[in-house]
Amino acid sequence: MTDRINLVRQDAEAVIAKGTDLLKPLANSRIFISGGTGFLGIWLLELLSVLNTKHQFNTQVTVFSRFPQKFIERFPHLGGRKEFNFLEGDIRYLTELPRETDYVIHAAALTDRRLFASNPTMVGDVNAFGAIRLLRAANLLEHLKKVVLISSGLVYGPQALNIERIDENYSSGIRCDNANAIYAESKRFAEAMATSFVSESKLPLVTVRPFAFVGPYQSLELPWAVTDFIRDSLTGCPLKIMGDGATVRSLMYASDFAFWVLAALAQGKPRAAYNVGSPHPIDLFSLAKMISQHFTPSPDILTKVGQSGHETTRLVPNVEKATRELGVEITVPLSEAIQKTITWHTAK
């Protein structure tokens, strides 16, 4: 575990070193993070621990999670830090936040695609109604400076294939007639409710719409293309692509993801929404090839193993608004992100 911790610590230090000043408003503040032990949550804690250790930020963090004890035991290098206070609870039943809270990041959500099909009502409940509970509680805070709502790039609906990147004004509509639609719909509804809170109560709210990511701490059990490719490469299996490999995504490294979210908290304009992700498209075949090159012998790449009518899709954000208004940039290119992720998974 030590090697893995060191690898992540180096990444956290590197991204912070390039933009410490952007995060200065967070110094000497109290941050509440819901869903603080998930993929994004743990990376936020890694960055915040670097800010406190190396840059004397003195930021206090309340981490709200369903299973904090498990997290503390599994990640003692974060769980044991005095400035991190862990609070156990379910976002659906949240009633109040610590009174001294200055900033809130609402990251609690069910994002596991397997649940969208198996337990869609719970996904809707947690993502939509959990957000409402959080917003109500945040609305009562006396010293609140900003709330960042973690939404999703899927709220835009499917990206038209002839559009290279989608910006924050894009909308193609979401189909709601199958259970799998619940994730995008729950996030869209949470955004609509958040806008209503802003309208009624002038809640200082910034919305972040994340796209796709890769990096340490991401479970390889998740059935996404990048996790499938890495897991199958690690186990010596061929990389299987259902279609012809022309589907396009973009992947941002985890440390950049967490940094951009903190930048949105520190620099984001209330009422604004920001795409967070990589603007550099890559098709699935090229991604599989990029991953396979890290293994000897290189695993085979099989295309068209799915149904013949497999649909080609595209999902790539335009992040000009975030780079302009938040002052952020991509610090880890995709090839390096893949290399780092594989190294982390093979480290002790």
Place this chain on the structure above:
Amino acid sequence: MNSATIVVTDPTLRDGSHACSHQITAEQIKKYATAVEAAKVDYLEVGHGNGLGASSLQVGLSLVPEREMLKIARSCLKETRLSVHVMPGFATIKREIAGAVDLGVDLFRVGSHCTEADLTQRHISYVRNVGKEAWGILMMIHMASKEVLLEEAKKMQSYGAQGIVLMDSAGASFPHDVTQKIGALANGLEVPVGFHAHNNLGLSIANSIAALEAGARIVDGTGRGFGAGAGNAPIELLVAAMQRLGYKFKADLYKVLDAAELAAELFAKDLPVSNAVTIVSGLAGVFSGFAKPVIRAAKQMEVDPRDIFFELGQRKVVGGQEDLILEVATDLARRKKISHLPKT
């Protein structure tokens, strides 16, 4: 017509286990597996009829222990990949699945009743995480609409299943049912879709061809139809029909025909036939594998086995509920006795 290469799976040494009360011998496994390897069939499925871990007093003890069966088959296969059937409830992850992984099983076909795909999540995830292939299997498909089947199949797909096979376990489907159901999955899923037929109503080949025409890319067939109830789609007829219709597949027709001849010899006394019981099983929509225990219970309780099947169908009994067969037979015997009592 589907231009993709069709994957052919042969579950003779698994589904056929039902046909001989799970008494497949080591010699039969060795000989048949060798023939299937020579025929270049894509997958050979081996094990107890109800899959890994199912050998038990309740559903029948396998003659050859499961590990032994898999070891023998493994030693005969090179190009043909070794597959097992997995039903959560019978197969545990730590004991049976991990054990099968160690023995070199390539494909795990994780099945559930057609409305209970949720049960397969942990098993499919485990198999994928250890680097093996996992498919989802939805059984007794005559009991669910195409919409429900698509919903359940999507669950399995989201768990990581790399193929979804619909099993007409009771042989109760007609070609138009298969066209609708396979068509819905072929249009709604990313992963390949397959079909596994039973011949209770004499439609196994017609249904399998309907599946292929509707977009299936995986199809199951067994040597001489050696399988539960009235048997499966005979692989030799299936491959012959596919060749005639111009489908692409890897298997060698002549060698498949040879394997089927061998099956006829090896399993001669237990080869499935269409009879009153299997036909009624199809009409009642009851799992084909119930045929033998139903006949035994009917003899024991002196009732008509066809009545048992219709009553089981009324109760919507599914695989794994074999213990209800005797209960139903007993109930029918009691009712028969009452109806014969003199009226006072």
